[in-house]
Structure formats: C-alpha cells, structure tokens
Amino acid sequence: DAMVIQNPRYQVTQFGKPVTLSCSQTLNHNVMYWYQQKSSQAPKLLFHYYDKDFNNEADTPDNFQSRRPNTSFCFLDIRSPGLGDAAMYLCATSRVEQGGYQPQHFGDGTRLSIL
C-alpha cells in the first residue's frame, strides 16, 4: 500500500547530540511537511517542502533543519537537541494541484526522547 513511513518509531538521544529523523513516501506527493507534537497538544508545523522549495515557519528554532534529497525522502535534523525538544515528530505529505485541494497523509511519527 502507498504510504508515509517514518523511521525510527522511537529515538533516544543525548542532550546536545545531533539526531536525524527520516520520512519516506510512496504517494509521489509534491509537498512534504514536518510537525512537532507534544503530549495533549496540537501538531505544530515546523517547515515544509513544495517540490525542492523549502518553507520555514517563522517560529521554528534554528536548531531544526530539513533536507529533501528527492521526491520520496525528507529528513529532519536537530542539531543540538534540548530537553524541550522531546516530542512526537510527524511527517505528512500532500499533493498540490490546480483547482483542487488534497488532505494531508501522515506517517505514524517518531517519538524522540532526550537523556
């Protein structure tokens, strides 16, 4: 089945140690998003790629970076994780096309813990 896959499902890292989360999709969608979701809170958009164009949200800390080497893959890099970065990180995709609107398809997330 076509889907959005996030690896790993659980990631533990040390305070200040860089970490990379990955997302792949078989939907051939042109937009990929990264969200941060803390317990009982709304998913918060960090940034998204429209094809190769990177769009950062104004309040996303510089500590968070992203790469999209091709249509299928997108990575979230946290350069120096702090305790406040412990959260579920969700990847989503969508197809943007003229005259239509498509919902977002989510992966099951990576739960990041910081020691």
Add this chain to the structure above:
Amino acid sequence: SQKIEQNSEALNIQEGKTATLTCNYTNYSPAYLQWYRQDPGRGPVFLLLIRENEKEKRKERLKVTFDTTLKQSLFHITASQPADSATYLCALHLRGGGATNKLIFGTGTLLAVQP
C-alpha cells in the same frame, strides 16, 4: 490573538449515541476546515473536509457542519461504537494560505465510547 479551540475535556458517551465535537476559531479566515482522527501513538488520519461555502458534509456515520458566521464547526458521529474512541483534531486551511495546503491544527478532543 488567533486561536482554535476544541473541547479540552474528554467526551464520554454510551455506545449507539451520537457524539458531537466542537471546533471554534477566532481571528482566522479558513477556506477549508478538516477533521482528522488520531489514535494513541499514531499519526492523524484524514476524515472529512468542508469548504467555506458549504454548510454540511456527510460520509457514512460522520457529519460535519461549518458556520463561518459563528466561526464554528461541529463534527458528529452517529451510532457511535467503542472503535470510534480516539482523539479528533480539527484543522484550518487558511484563505490566502498559499498553494501548499498548510494546516493549523486544534489540540483535539478525546472521545471515549463506552460499551
């Protein structure tokens, strides 16, 4: 300030009854409103989308209403089942939000259907 509010308290209902969840927003002008379901430890799953010029949308046991004057959407699940127990998120796609389907999510309402 801009806000999306959903019932912060969990909604407990008896199997077979209709569940009604509320989404209120302030200082937004959404072009579309969507509802997603999120199970514990999983990513959100798209359920329904309603446009600003639509009053009501139905899909099987689900019904969504959208009142842009009241700035409110109601989400109904008829003949509820224990399997409907989950967190339900509303999300706004803003007019002029660009061509990338960016969404702003509410914090969600936890629905518990008792057998």
